[in-house]
Every structure is written in C-alpha cells, then in structure tokens.
Amino acid sequence: MKSALARLxxxxxxxxxxxxxxxxxxGPSAAxxxxxxxxxxxxxxxxxxxxxQLEWKFADQARQELGFEVMKIGVPDGDKVLSAIDNLAANxxxxxxxCTPDTKLGPAIVKLAAERHLRLIAVDDRFLGSDGRPMTEVxxxxxxxxxxxxxxxxxxxxxxxxxxWPAEETAVCxxxxxxxxxxxxxxxxxxxxxxxxxxxxAAIYRAPQKTSDIPGxxxxxxxxxxxxxxxKHWLICGMNDNAVLGAVRATEGRAFPAANVxxxxxxxxxxxxxxxxxxxxxxxxxxxxxxKQHGHDTAAMLFNWIRTGQEPPLDTRTVGVIxxxxxFQQTLREQGVR
Ligand code: GLA
Numbered sequence: 258m259k260s261a262l263a264r265l266x267x268x269x270x271x272x273x274x275x276x277x278x279x280x281x282x283x284g285p286s287a288a289x290x291x292x293x294x295x296x297x298x299x300x301x302x303x304x305x306x307x308x309x310q311l312e313w314k315f316a317d318q319a320r321q322e323l324g325f326e327v328m329k330i331g332v333p334d335g336d337k338v339l340s341a342i343d344n345l346a347a348n349x350x351x352x353x354x355x356c357t358p359d360t361k362l363g364p365a366i367v368k369l370a371a372e373r374h375l376r377l378i379a380v381d382d383r384f385l386g387s388d389g390r391p392m393t394e395v396x397x398x399x400x401x402x403x404x405x406x407x408x409x410x411x412x413x414x415x416x417x418x419x420x421x422w423p424a425e426e427t428a429v430c431x432x433x434x435x436x437x438x439x440x441x442x443x444x445x446x447x448x449x450x451x452x453x454x455x456x457x458x459a460a461i462y463r464a465p466q467k468t469s470d471i472p473g474x475x476x477x478x479x480x481x482x483x484x485x486x487x488x489k490h491w492l493i494c495g496m497n498d499n500a501v502l503g504a505v506r507a508t509e510g511r512a513f514p515a516a517n518v519x520x521x522x523x524x525x526x527x528x529x530x531x532x533x534x535x536x537x538x539x540x541x542x543x544x545x546x547x548x549k550q551h552g553h554d555t556a557a558m559l560f561n562w563i564r565t566g567q568e569p570p571l572d573t574r575t576v577g578v579i580x581x582x583x584x585f586q587q588t589l590r591e592q593g594v595r
Pocket of ligand 1: 306380382400497524
C-alpha cells in the first residue's frame, strides 16, 4: 500500500494519464474486434465473507452460461489489488469486476487498468476520486444503500412495538463504518427511519467499528454497552450481517437475554448459520441482497462489453428483501443462494 501505490495516488502525472487513458476504454468504439478467448478477473476485498463467496459463485454461473474464463482473486489491501491487476494482464485478461478494499484507491485502479487495457466495473463499494467524491464515470453496480438502511430502521421499530418494549428502557446500537459511503448510507438510513418512527434521538448511539468484520463490530459494541448499563433492550443495526452479528455477540457477552435484543443485518448471506441455530439469538432478521445480480450480472455485463463493445449502464442499484427465521430457507432457495 505504501510504496508504489502511494506514489500513484499522489502523482499529478497519474491523474493526467488517467484522464487521457480512460476515454478510449469507455467509448462505444472501444472494441473493434472481439478477442477469441475472453478472460475476466473478479476481485473482492474480503474473500472470507460469505457475501463475496456468493458473488464468486454467481460469476461462475455466468462463466458457464456465456463461456469465458474468470480469475477469482482476493484483494485485502492495495498492494494485492495492484499485483492482481498485473497478474490479470499477464494472463491475457480483458477486464475485471472489483470490490476494492479501499474506495480511495479508485484513481490508481482506473489508471492501472487503462495502462493494461483492462475494462473494469466496480461492484459493492464505489470508487472515490481524489476530491473525495464518487467517481461517477466508473461503471458501478451497488445496493440502494439508503433505502435498504431505511427498511432496516422501519423493521426494527415495528418489532420493538410488537414486543411492547418501553421507550425509556430501549436504545439503538448502530455499528458504523463511516469511511465507506455505502456503509454510512445504510446506517444513516436506518437511523433516519427510526427517528421518523418516533424513536428518541438521544437514545440512538453510534458505535464505530475499526475493521468491517465481526471482531471489529464486537469491540465497538462492547464499549457502547459498558457506557450504557441503564439500557435493558437494544435495537441493533449496522452496514451488514457481520456488523450486527458482532454487536449481538457483545450483548451475549454481557448476558443480555436474546429476547431483549433485536438485531437486523444486511446481506442475508452471512447470517444463515445464525438462523439455523436451534434457539433464536438476538439476530432477528436481515435484508437479503441480490448476490446474483452483483456476481452474475456484473460478470455478464463485462463479458458483453468486451465481446460486443456494448457499454454497461454507469450506475445500477439493487434492492433487497427482509428474511427471518420463519422464511429464510424458502427465500434463499428462491434466490438461488441455496
Ligand atoms: C459492502 C459490504 C458487503 C456487502 C456489499 C453489498 O461491500 O462490505 O458485506 O454488504 O457491500 O454491496
């Protein structure tokens, strides 16, 4: 991350090259003749997360349907991203789909892809430019993060009311990861919906996670629980299932009964084992996202772009459906996850 990458990110020359090189790759005239064999990369930031394993599974499905090669590469940091892109070029690939480990790498990734004549689609996490704004010129497929977050907040509020929890004994633990736009939009949306439903703002607490995984969320939530021993009932939201799972584990660590906790995640793919546990836990529900669209459709769009020059839409947003213990098996089957 430090060396080559830092130089790329800070070099003014890099930006000039970026502008100069990215044009031909996105114009309709970009693919005069289709290559005989098409190979694409599918690079993900957290290959250990079930969500990303499912994206890979669905990218494989597109590979089988359409007939191309996919190189699936885990890229947990910036150096891995750069070496993966070089590796793709060395293997004759024509493009890649990427969920970057750091959205600020956007300009460096775009520059290197252009130099290596690789087309790219960003999935899940949108690139940020050097001005800190989303790189709207880079093709992107991600979730409707704000709306999905709002649906989490509304569902938390409805379940709290169904359980008749007294407002004065109830608080919200929002596990946040605000350095990532899609994560911030989700938790902001959940908090906005809770507030709109009448939840008192003074009892909504943000617990920033240092790392976007279960241990990071557990640590963040544990601190919050220690700070608020007066709270008897917790509502939990976060950027994804792992954020909420970490916070639920923290409530268990402090001996909260499962019935006093309502956690609602996002992804619907990383909580399956949780729903399969014999006894219900505080993890109550999740918004199941469309891993198929994120994995299969991005791979297929990239393949068509390379093969026919047909440019994908610049910005595609996907939606989700709420799943819980009662309906998860059927919904996962319907969505082809199981
Ligand atoms: C981010 C999160 C993933 C998943 C995707 C969905 O990348 O880290 O867990 O929620 O968004 O787009």
